[in-house]
Amino acid sequence: MIKFTDDYSSRVDGASALRARLSSDILVPSENIPYTVAIGGGKGGVGKSFIASQTGLQFARTGRKTILLDFDFGGANLHSYFRTSDNTASLDPSTLAGKDFDLSQWISKTEHPHLDIVYGSRLFAGAAIKPQMFDKLLTAVLALGRLGYENVVMDLGAGTSKHTLDAFWLAHRSVVVVLPEPTSIENAYQFLRAVFSTAIQIAGKKECSPAVANELQSWFGSSLSKGMSPIKDFFADVEQLYPRFYKSLYSIVSSKRVGFIVNQTRNAEEKNTACAMTQIVKDYFGFNTCSFGTLCHDESVWKAMRSRKELNACFPQSRVMSDFKNFSKKLIIESSEGGLNAE
Numbered sequence: 001m002i003k004f005t006d007d008y009s010s011r012v013d014g015a016s017a018l019r020a021r022l023s024s025d026i027l028v029p030s031e032n033i034p035y036t037v038a039i040g041g042g043k044g045g046v047g048k049s050f051i052a053s054q055t056g057l058q059f060a061r062t063g064r065k066t067i068l069l070d071f072d073f074g075g076a077n078l079h080s081y082f083r084t085s086d087n088t089a090s091l092d093p094s095t096l097a098g099k100d101f102d103l104s105q106w107i108s109k110t111e112h113p114h115l116d117i118v119y120g121s122r123l124f125a126g127a128a129i130k131p132q133m134f135d136k137l138l139t140a141v142l143a144l145g146r147l148g149y150e151n152v153v154m155d156l157g158a159g160t161s162k163h164t165l166d167a168f169w170l171a172h173r174s175v176v177v178v179l180p181e182p183t184s185i186e187n188a189y190q191f192l193r194a195v196f197s198t199a200i201q202i203a204g205k206k207e208c209s210p211a212v213a214n215e216l217q218s219w220f221g222s223s224l225s226k227g228m229s230p231i232k233d234f235f236a237d238v239e240q241l242y243p244r245f246y247k248s249l250y251s252i253v254s255s256k257r258v259g260f261i262v263n264q265t266r267n268a269e270e271k272n273t274a275c276a277m278t279q280i281v282k283d284y285f286g287f288n289t290c291s292f293g294t295l296c297h298d299e300s301v302w303k304a305m306r307s308r309k310e311l312n313a314c315f316p317q318s319r320v321m322s323d324f325k326n327f328s329k330k331l332i333i334e335s336s337e338g339g340l341n342a343e
Ligand SMILES: Nc1ncnc2c1ncn2[C@@H]1O[C@H](COP(=O)(O)OP(=O)(O)OP(=O)(O)O)[C@@H](O)[C@H]1O
Pocket: 043, 044, 045, 046, 047, 048, 049, 050, 051, 072, 075, 077, 157, 158, 263, 264, 295, 296, 297, 298, 299, 300, 301, 302, 305, 320
């Protein structure tokens, strides 16, 4: 019944595929949709911002017009990887208002060709973000193609806030960053559980059945508390009870592309972490997954960051840079397989 494949080189979702798996509150343009990557993971300090900044740089180096978005509201730190001035524009999502907006007023240039950025506001102190405004913000992300952007990279916050999960869902490819240690891996699973629960809520909206969604969400939660059971068992029960809902949920979940990257590895054994995780996540949450491999622990990362210089410019021969090129190559292939107007 269920077939999940590793698919980083398959075609990227176009407009109708995105519409099929996103809440209808997010408007998907019919053309010029930028290839969008979200860098997330449950835990703070695992290297999300470092990986997001490098991913943006690698896309830009291929000549694609690229934009980095600091969507770590409350903990924005993407600016640490770039030179900024005091009057650089930054986005505070709690101040968003109005019917429609685009992101142009918050876009800053970086010192790197083809790479722009939207910094997160350091003034944002966890104020409420209106849900409709966040949907409009995500709509504005997909509309960045109108400003000529081909690639978007979102740096997400730690934890499982609704905004982080919604942005994770939006992306064509969502990357979970983990450290090769039990707490970080456990956090990544918890994060993906929350991602799955978001899928149930999206299906609830699509099927106009919020009550069924709530029932299934607590059912899924309670089945997990008895120990993880394979997702095919959960799907089989849902199919029997709510066949329409099942169809919608199954198609949403199986269309989501998740990838893992293990950061700061120190030995060969730790390198197997990502492959092991892809299998578990396929079996227990049903997402299409792939391993993006590993990035070794390397002092050159913080040395470059401290001097606010780009890693490749300071340490082009470093081991982490070579690991990074392997990782980004896969994303670049995926981007060019789909890219703008993929359908
Ligand atoms: N491969 C690596 N080798 C050595 N140091 C690294 C590596 N990756 C990241 N770091 C360092 O780890 C620290 C945390 O990285 P980063 O700020 O990117 O994490 P984060 O996941 O974005 O954290 P937060 O959730 O707090 O935003 C930084 O000082 C960074 O330089």
